[in-house]
Amino acid sequence: MDGTILTPEGRPAEDFVIDQGWERYTAQDHAIWRRLFERQSALLPGRACKEFLDGLAATGAAADGIPRFEAASDILEKATGWRIVAVAGLVPDDVFFWHLANRRFPVTNWIRAPEQMDYLQEPDVFHDFFGHVPVLMNPVFADYMRAYGRGGLKALRLGALPYLARLYWYTVEFGLIRSDDGLRIYGSGIASSRTESVYCLESPAPRRIAFDLLRIMQTDYRIDDLQAVYFVIDDFRQLFDATRPDFTPYYAALKQRPDLVPETALDSDRLIAPNAPQAN
Ligand code: PHE
Numbered sequence: 419m420d421g422t423i424l425t426p427e428g429r430p431a432e433d434f435v436i437d438q439g440w441e442r443y444t445a446q447d448h449a450i451w452r453r454l455f456e457r458q459s460a461l462l463p464g465r466a467c468k469e470f471l472d473g474l475a476a477t478g479a480a481a482d483g484i485p486r487f488e489a490a491s492d493i494l495e496k497a498t499g500w501r502i503v504a505v506a507g508l509v510p511d512d513v514f515f516w517h518l519a520n521r522r523f524p525v526t527n528w529i530r531a532p533e534q535m536d537y538l539q540e541p542d543v544f545h546d547f548f549g550h551v552p553v554l555m556n557p558v559f560a561d562y563m564r565a566y567g568r569g570g571l572k573a574l575r576l577g578a579l580p581y582l583a584r585l586y587w588y589t590v591e592f593g594l595i596r597s598d599d600g601l602r603i604y605g606s607g608i609a610s611s612r613t614e615s616v617y618c619l620e621s622p623a624p625r626r627i628a629f630d631l632l633r634i635m636q637t638d639y640r641i642d643d644l645q646a647v648y649f650v651i652d653d654f655r656q657l658f659d660a661t662r663p664d665f666t667p668y669y670a671a672l673k674q675r676p677d678l679v680p681e682t683a684l685d686s687d688r689l690i691a692p693n694a695p696q697a698n
């Protein structure tokens with residue numbers, strides 16, 4: 419594990435880290451966590467990948483209440499060198515990348531209101547913790563996220579952030595992975611969403627395309643609806659290896675290509691069939 423701190427020019431002036439303020443959560447806050455946790459825990463067996471389910475169990479997160487970030491960080495750090503830091507909401511891009519590059523995942527400290535159970539415009543602690551932390555327990559995925567943080571700082575310098583943001587969207591947030599028993603979820607935006615965790619695997623509507631790095635970086639995404647397209651990796655190693663090369667020439671090539679809408683079908687797409695509907 420390489421814990422190098424970034425060069426001084428990559429370091430933002432402010433880190434946006436706050437105290438989680440765990441004592442300030444109300445009984446209602448913990449009750450909302452419980453409802454969300456129980457709902458997703460019932461849906462995800464047979465739908466989320468093994469790495470996600472094992473990671474979730476290992477974090478110590480449970481239905482009884484919003485986890486304490488310090489305790490989860492101590493477990494996570496032993497597994498992959500990552501820690502969780504509390505933030506008040508979305509942080510500037512450079513700050514976000516700088517944290518990732520140093521193996522820190524920013525988690526929003528507040529939880530949604532009861533009327534926002536199924537839809538939120540910004541990430542809350544349920545999305546950030548339940549969705550993102552489990553896969554950070556996996557060493558290969560953890561290394562990918564760290565590399566992504568460094569790549570983000572570089573993309574900012576190269577004016578290529580929109581391309582790299584699509585990679586995050588279609589892998590970290592909405593990624594699917596193959597297993598011997600069919601497709602599985604690893605993306606946090608799916609794993610934390612009741613409707614999307616079924617739709618992404620079973621609905622005939624979206625297209626599911628085998629992972630293709632440049633195709634992903636060329637493709638726009640929807641932020642306010644179920645996805646029209648998902649990209650499927652074979653395993654986390656494929657993701658790590660494919661993103662290892664210097665992206666500078668990729669960005670140059672992408673600037674010569676048109677952006678694609680999510681519904682686009684290309685002859686070169688390798689389509690993957692949905693899973694058969696699951697009983698529960
Ligand atoms: N290899 C990429 C680059 O040179 C960095 C990166 C790694 C980006 C992993 C995304 C994911 O820019």
Ligand code: FE
Nearest residue numbers: 541591606607
């Ligand atoms: Fe997220």
